[in-house]
Amino acid sequence: MTKKRTLTGYRPTGKLHLGHWFGNLQNMLQMQHDYDAYYFIADFHALTSDWADPSGISQYTEEMVLDWCAAGLDPDVCTIYRQSDVPEVAELMLYFSMVLPMSWLERTPSYKEQRAQITTKDLGNVGFFLYPALQAADIAIVLADAVPVGEDQLPHLELTREIVRRFNNTYGEFLREPQAIIATQGARVPGTDGRKMSKSYGNSIFISDSEPDIRAKVMSFMTDPARKLKTDPGDPDICPLHSVHKLIAPDEEIAQWDACCRSAECGCVMHKRKLADDLVSYLGAFQTRRAELAAIPGYAAEVLAAGAAKARPITSGVVAACRELMGLDPRTELTAGIERRDAAAAAAALESHPSFLDAE
Ligand code: ADP
Numbered sequence: 001m002t003k004k005r006t007l008t009g010y011r012p013t014g015k016l017h018l019g020h021w022f023g024n025l026q027n028m029l030q031m032q033h034d035y036d037a038y039y040f041i042a043d044f045h046a047l048t049s050d051w052a053d054p055s056g057i058s059q060y061t062e063e064m065v066l067d068w069c070a071a072g073l074d075p076d077v078c079t080i081y082r083q084s085d086v087p088e089v090a091e092l093m094l095y096f097s098m099v100l101p102m103s104w105l106e107r108t109p110s111y112k113e114q115r116a117q118i119t120t121k122d123l124g125n126v127g128f129f130l131y132p133a134l135q136a137a138d139i140a141i142v143l144a145d146a147v148p149v150g151e152d153q154l155p156h157l158e159l160t161r162e163i164v165r166r167f168n169n170t171y172g173e174f175l176r177e178p179q180a181i182i183a184t185q186g187a188r189v190p191g192t193d194g195r196k197m198s199k200s201y202g203n204s205i206f207i208s209d210s211e212p213d214i215r216a217k218v219m220s221f222m223t224d225p226a227r228k229l230k231t232d233p234g235d236p237d238i239c240p241l242h243s244v245h246k247l248i249a250p251d252e253e254i255a256q257w258d259a260c261c262r263s264a265e266c267g268c269v270m271h272k273r274k275l276a277d278d279l280v281s282y283l284g285a286f287q288t289r290r291a292e293l294a295a296i297p298g299y300a301a302e303v304l305a306a307g308a309a310k311a312r313p314i315t316s317g318v319v320a321a322c323r324e325l326m327g328l329d330p331r332t333e334l335t336a337g338i339e340r341r342d343a344a345a346a347a348a349a350l351e352s353h354p355s356f357l358d359a360e
């Protein structure tokens, strides 16, 4: 039986933090074994917001490969690639832009929020407006069934399903409607200031942070804002420090901190010191492995080259099929002869093609 496909992407606009680690990476680690998995670095997406200063993209791309692989993604098991190495995705986005009403993009919550919140970058460009269309193309281009993401990405997944439905209604049932896979714990990991941990907010603990940095950041973590004095009872349910500790400590230990905080027996500083100790030892094995991979010359470039070679037979096959379903002339042997709207023939042509099957 062929495995279902999964895909997800991260923008190379910063280092990986605990929000990625718990909100997403743990699912990706498990899913690389259960699915035919495609994980990519979304450098086109990074350009949509960082077009005026793209200087960090290349370095963050390499760092992300190291972070992912040190965390346990195995490039022999899953396919790790860079979005711009698969330019077919830009072609599919163009096709999606034909069926996609502008009003669907205008109402995307992330578009409205980020334009309002991010004032240091010019987000008035068309590329940023098309961000969700590009994301839909990323997902559809490998016919992904399941997409592990954090909670903030749900509107993008819903839009992807809508675009796929509209495409299929117009040109025949070919593309798949993907499901979002959300972490059961850590769907929205808070940062040091209590907002969602995000590299854009300067509130992140990065998984490659040094021990002194981890300790300093944990000491600045926000706790229950109503707890002014150590003698005031605290409420762990609204304490961001508590939410993060829950992700790494055993349930019994968390229950003890919970009771200790509610009765004001333990202060926040004591709790912070414990979380800092726990995080330093929790991330130790990852950091050792990361240093080993970083010492291998050309490691990231090799992973990306191998990943692109595995992904492209699929992405070019899917794009060729979409092109012809939409009525443009065939130009590959793969889908030659498929009639417009004959989606069943397109799917069958791909499924029986050796390069498409080999990739699974
Ligand atoms: P950032 O918000 O730091 O720029 P990305 O947009 O690159 O992060 O996110 C990559 C993936 O990690 C997405 O699936 C996103 O939903 C998830 N993610 C990011 N931050 C968090 C968080 N604080 N909690 C849970 N998931 C997160």
Ligand code: TRP
Binding pocket: 007, 008, 009, 010, 011, 042, 045, 134, 135, 138, 139, 147, 149, 153, 156
């Ligand atoms: N928008 C995602 C984020 O900000 C990144 C992304 C781009 C993505 N393309 C994707 C995630 C496709 C899942 C599937 O994190």
